[in-house]
Amino acid sequence: QKEVEQNSGPLSVPEGAIASLNCTYSDRGSQSFFWYRQYSGKSPELIMSIYSNGDKEDGRFTAQLNKASQYVSLLIRDSQPSDSATYLCAVKTGGFKTIFGAGTRLFVKA
């Protein structure tokens, strides 16, 4: 079992829809969870961090964390073509090591 798992996609949504990106992790001692966006040919950019169970909203982005289910998700409301990118889930384990998922490719159709 991979330490951080994401569906590779591509996830295709129409413009204006909600994009839902999911991630599961294996280390129950993990305390910090991050979402990064990576455009093709560019380096990852941090868009959200979440540390407690529940939802955290920042503009059109909402991160959701459920530690009991070892599950973290990212919702993108009113998706725009400019949101088309690969989204990386990252989990900081109990040993302070950050593990990145392989990423989910999102394609927003105009």
Add this chain to the structure above:
Amino acid sequence: GAVVSQHPSRVICKSGTSVKIECRSLDFQATTMFWYRQFPKQSLMLMATSNEGSKATYEQGVEKDKFLINHASLTLSTLTVTSAHPEDSSFYICSAEAGASSYNEQFFGPGTRLTVL
């Protein structure tokens, strides 16, 4: 947000030469820096973790004598690809963390695209 720079952004070199890539944290002190490699359409691969003033910790399968890492100060880490070969052509990305905490985020540099002819 925290800013991490990398230099150069792009380098083309001949096979057998060495290439040095610099990674700097511009507005914070980076106690830990990371070096990643990414091939086209593939995921990030962690190469090594470096802490200021100590030897880097390399991931399994990464040759430490080929990929020399120096973390000389709290704002600078360098990666030297020695005797580069075409198979070393890749996108090299550094990232930095401020402090040893379970809550610190990694901030990435813009990356260096290496092409070895």
